[in-house]
Amino acid sequence: MVAGAMNKLANAMENGEYDFDGTHEKMPLAPVKVRADMLRTQIADIELMKHRMATKDEEIIELKKKLLMKQEELSSQQVRLGLLEKKVENATRDSDDRTDQMQRKMDDQLAQFKKKEKQYEETLDSLQADIDALEQEKYELKERLKVLSKSHCWRAYQDKLQLLVHYHQWEVCQQLSTNHQSFNNRLLL
Secondary structure (H helix, E strand, C coil), X not given: CHHHHHHHHHHHXXXXXXXXXXXXXXXXXXXXXXXXXXXXXXXXXXXXXXXXHHHHHHHHHHHHHHHHHXXXXXXHHHHHHHHHHHHHHHHHHHHHHXXXXXXXXXXXXXXXXXXXXXXXXXXXXXXXXXXXXXXXXXXXXXHHXXXXXXXXXXXXXXXXXXXXXXXXXXXXXXXXXXXXXXXXXXXXX
């Protein structure tokens, strides 16, 4: 052991561990002083931590206030959203009701239009049939008028001719009568 300690000492000298470089080694501080410095540092750290914790507590309180405000705002927004959804639902229902009502009204008007169109077509067909019948009757009356006109003209001509013949006969008779009277008068004279 002594030999090991001697070897160790020799090696340390060779390595220059025991060489003096001109600096004086500081005297170690007393353990009480070291402990007091450590406590002061810890107290300063504790005060700093207390200050940081107080700041963090204030930040937490502010964040809680902001969180509460956000929650209230969110609650308000949810109420508004609910009201808006209700309004949209009511508007949709009203719109659907109006659409249904307008659809029914349009269907009724379309049915009335088709009914009137059918009546119009029936009336038009009836009037066209009346027109065709009247045109046929007109044609028949024209033909009949032609026949009657020819017949009437012929009769009128015959009647006039007979009148003329009768008149001429009458004149002749008158003349004959006049002549006969004058002859009788002459004979009587």
